[in-house]
Amino acid sequence: MTWLPLAELLLQPLAGRAVALEPALDHAQLQQRALRMAGALQARGVQRVALYLEDAGELAIALLGAWRAGVAVLLPADAQAQSRQRLSEQTDLWLDSLVDLDGEPLAPAALNLDTCSLTLCTSGSSGEPKLIDKSLRQLANEVDALEQLWGQDLAGATIFGSVAAQHIYGLLFRVLWPLCAGRPFWRRALPFPEDLQRESLGQPAFAWVASPALLKRMGDNLDWNALGVVRRVFSSGGALPAEVSVELGAQLGQQPSEIYGSSETGGIAWRQGGELWQPFPGVKLGLNDEGALRIASPYLPAGHIEQSADAAELQADGRFALRGRLDRIVKLEEKRISLPMLEQALLNHEWVADARLGVIQEGRAFLGALLALSPAGLHALRNRGRKTVTETLRKHLAGHCEAIALPRRWRLLLELPYSSQGKLAQSTVDELVAAPRPTRVEPRKAELVDGEWQLELDVPPDLAHFTGHFPQTPVLPGVVQIDWAQQLARSLIEELPPRFCGMEVLKFQQLVRPGDRIQLTLRFDAERGKLYFAYRNGEAPCSSGRILLGAMQ
Amino acid sequence: MSDLQTEIKNLIIEALGLEDMAAEDIAADLTLFGEGLGLDSVDALELGLAIQKRFGIKIDAEAKDTRQHFANVASLAAFVASKQAA
Numbered sequence: 001m002t003w004l005p006l007a008e009l010l011l012q013p014l015a016g017r018a019v020a021l022e023p024a025l026d027h028a029q030l031q032q033r034a035l036r037m038a039g040a041l042q043a044r045g046v047q048r049v050a051l052y053l054e055d056a057g058e059l060a061i062a063l064l065g066a067w068r069a070g071v072a073v074l075l076p077a078d079a080q081a082q083s084r085q086r087l088s089e090q091t092d093l094w095l096d097s098l099v100d101l102d103g104e105p106l107a108p109a110a111l112n113l114d115t116c117s118l119t120l121c122t123s124g125s126s127g128e129p130k131l132i133d134k135s136l137r138q139l140a141n142e143v144d145a146l147e148q149l150w151g152q153d154l155a156g157a158t159i160f161g162s163v164a165a166q167h168i169y170g171l172l173f174r175v176l177w178p179l180c181a182g183r184p185f186w187r188r189a190l191p192f193p194e195d196l197q198r199e200s201l202g203q204p205a206f207a208w209v210a211s212p213a214l215l216k217r218m219g220d221n222l223d224w225n226a227l228g229v230v231r232r233v234f235s236s237g238g239a240l241p242a243e244v245s246v247e248l249g250a251q252l253g254q255q256p257s258e259i260y261g262s263s264e265t266g267g268i269a270w271r272q273g274g275e276l277w278q279p280f281p282g283v284k285l286g287l288n289d290e291g292a293l294r295i296a297s298p299y300l301p302a303g304h305i306e307q308s309a310d311a312a313e314l315q316a317d318g319r320f321a322l323r324g325r326l327d328r329i330v331k332l333e334e335k336r337i338s339l340p341m342l343e344q345a346l347l348n349h350e351w352v353a354d355a356r357l358g359v360i361q362e363g364r365a366f367l368g369a370l371l372a373l374s375p376a377g378l379h380a381l382r383n384r385g386r387k388t389v390t391e392t393l394r395k396h397l398a399g400h401c402e403a404i405a406l407p408r409r410w411r412l413l414l415e416l417p418y419s420s421q422g423k424l425a426q427s428t429v430d431e432l433v434a435a436p437r438p439t440r441v442e443p444r445k446a447e448l449v450d451g452e453w454q455l456e457l458d459v460p461p462d463l464a465h466f467t468g469h470f471p472q473t474p475v476l477p478g479v480v481q482i483d484w485a486q487q488l489a490r491s492l493i494e495e496l497p498p499r500f501c502g503m504e505v506l507k508f509q510q511l512v513r514p515g516d517r518i519q520l521t522l523r524f525d526a527e528r529g530k531l532y533f534a535y536r537n538g539e540a541p542c543s544s545g546r547i548l549l550g551a552m553q
Numbered sequence: 554m555s556d557l558q559t560e561i562k563n564l565i566i567e568a569l570g571l572e573d574m575a576a577e578d579i580a581a582d583l584t585l586f587g588e589g590l591g592l593d594s595v596d597a598l599e600l601g602l603a604i605q606k607r608f609g610i611k612i613d614a615e616a617k618d619t620r621q622h623f624a625n626v627a628s629l630a631a632f633v634a635s636k637q638a639a
Contacts, residue, residue: 333595362570364599390573403591408570467573 001156001182003147006140007111009179010034010068018184020057021158022199027182030061032105033098037065040103041093050074050084050091056165056175057187058098063175067116067136068106074119074131075166087121090131113137120168122263132263134301141298142266143177145281149270150232150257151181154207157231159185160200161209168263169236173209193218201226211237215256216244224251232257245273260322265306266299269320276319285320287312292326311340328426332365337405342367345400349393351377354416358430360409368409368433369393372416373461378515381412381461385472409433412462414515437464441484444517446492453492453522457484461514476512481543485533489522489547497529497549504530506545510537518542557630561604565626568603569596581627589625597623604629610636 004014013028020030041049049071053059066073074091076083084094095101116136161174170189178185190196191214200206201223208230215235230252236259249255255273262268268285269277279285284296293312296305311323324340331337339357346355346369354372359365371393373381381389390410397406411433418424443455459476466474482503490496512518516537523532534544562576565585569592579590585600586592592600600623601612610633612619622632 360570363568363603364570364595366570387573404593404595406591409572 003151004180004182006136006143006176006180007113009111010064010108011110012108017182019060019179020187021184022187024184025057025187030057030064031108033061034064034068035105035108036103037061037098037101038069038071038103038106040101041066041069041071042106043103044093046071046093048072048074048091048093050076050087050094052076052079052094052096052166053098054164054189055187056161056170056185056189059165059171060175060179062095062098063118064111065101067111068109070115072117072119075121075171077121077166083121111136113140120263122167130263134266138266138299138301139172139176141282142172142280143180145298146172146177146267147181148281154181154183154231155205157183157205157207158200158203159183159207159209160196161186161189162191162196162214163209163211163237164189167237168266169211169259169261170209172266173234173236173259193222197222197227200230205229205231207231208233210235210256212240212244213237215240215248218248218251222251227251228253230254234259236261249273262306262308264300265295265297265308268293268295268297275321276315277322278319285312285314285318287314290326290329291323293320293322311338330359330365330367332359332367332404335402335404337367337401339367342397342401342405345397346371346393349396350374351380351389351393353377356416356424356429357407358426358433360430360434362434366409367405367407368411368430369407370411370413370416370429370432372413373515377412378414378461381474382513382515383473385470385474386410386412386462386466387471410462411435411437412514414458414461437462439464439480440487443488443520446488448492451523453489455488455520455522457518457520459512459514459516459518463514466514474514476514476516478506478508478543481512481535482506482533482545482547485520485522485535486531486547488520489524489531489533492522493524496524496531497551499550499552501529501548501550504546504548506543507541508543510540510542512537512542555630557634558626560607561626561629561633564603564607565590565600568599579626581630582625585623585625585629604633608633608637 010031013031015026015028017027019025019027049066051059051062051073053062063073076087113136118134120132122130122132159174159178161170163170165171165174174185186199190199210233212235233256235256240256240258245255257270257272259267260269260277267280268283269279271277282298286294288294288307291311293308293310294305300306309325309327311326312320313323314320328339329336330339342357343355346352351374352371353374356370358368360368394406416424438460441457441460443457446453446455465477465480469477519536521534529549531547531549535542558581559576562579566574583589586597605612622628
């Protein structure tokens, strides 16, 4: 396959050189359609065009056509009415289809690397979209580097993407790089593993441009043997959990090649398993005074140095390890505290499986810790009490930070409440650490079987009742068990009489402790006004009884 | 333990957000700032404000012995009692 530099993609029509699949598009068709579109854009006097094209083949035509016509291109992050409205001032045409753009073709010509431009939209950390301008030269430099690194491995593989081509990663990996290399790319993004498998196995060779969102959810019914011929699996857009990388390595015979970068910088570095990142060729890295990565790169505007907020440790061999975001530095009474650093210190303790810190502002500002306990941590909590756990962790942290940064409030969980995208917003953490310790429980499931409700409950490790009951060995008080039974019954069973009239045949057989997964059955005998409840831990009965209920007096 | 001491202990816990502490965890002679309970100067400011508000007393900004009054719960209780009597 001959390499065509990005600037020369419209010079010659190359019939038979594959560009896109489903439906097929070859290079001669691409050139012809791009030049006709360029003519149409010029005839209309368009200066700036917004492109929102889910079909990567159409996107390639539109990009090249606009650049040939000297039209600046903007790629919106989404097609929501709000985004269209906001961007309408900066563009004179929004295209989500190329159907009506057919003009007299312009003559084939090289694209000017410095005057052709692209503006990317990304969601800024403040929520306001941020616009990032790039010249064609920046993009061309990056595409060249990718080919040097991986061109031989990929050879003639068909490129499949699970990510949109509107963003920098998808645009480079799914569209621009294959265009220059002469590798066919699949027009539509394939976000589901079954589709990706089916279409991939229909091609003689294939490679994937994927993201953690897909790779974390590949499931276990794929034909791993057949998929093992995948030439390379790229992942970018977020952190890929190490265990997912290792598991895919076992299934596919290669770990994903992760790309670390941003819309501003393009690719910065890559790795295939392990912790250390290898910078891309030509990328020069340094650290600022706070230890955050500073990037000079041929994929940035010439002379520009981008300051990131990612803390890093540089190795002698040029590789580096990432150490969390430094914009999660908070100021407590004028002292700067790095939350990621303290979280890392907490994670080093064997009782902690996961940790996030938040700021509580009550009179003075202090930190609260949201922890997922490890099995050892839960064991310590159950046998030595909450105070031993929090005091031990405070002492453990004391070696890492000033006293002002020691968390004063602790919220102990079985796992942290990540969203389906694997995110946990700082505002959520702040809310959770500020909230009082729980007194109630949410059932994991509740089913009605033969007139009897069967519930499963995870006893929160941090129940407010545990503090006094008992400080060293927290157990769920019987009165709380009765209270929960009544509360949960009221949420499930309609028309339960409102008044508590007493208890019958109350039995407590086994202790219920923090973190236990227990089963609760509830049945209401309306005739006698009796709510039957029974708690079990697996086979072992914990408690049971009848709650007598009556009408309002 | 006097009621005033207990009240001050509870005030410390409440004003400084020491959720996992109980009054009985704070001995009357436990050093509050620096070592001991590990409170810092911002806590001292907060506690000073809370004490003045709760007991309706004024801490004399000029007095040199203010620092000693805040050494531990016993000295604080004695200070509050003397101010209330005055």
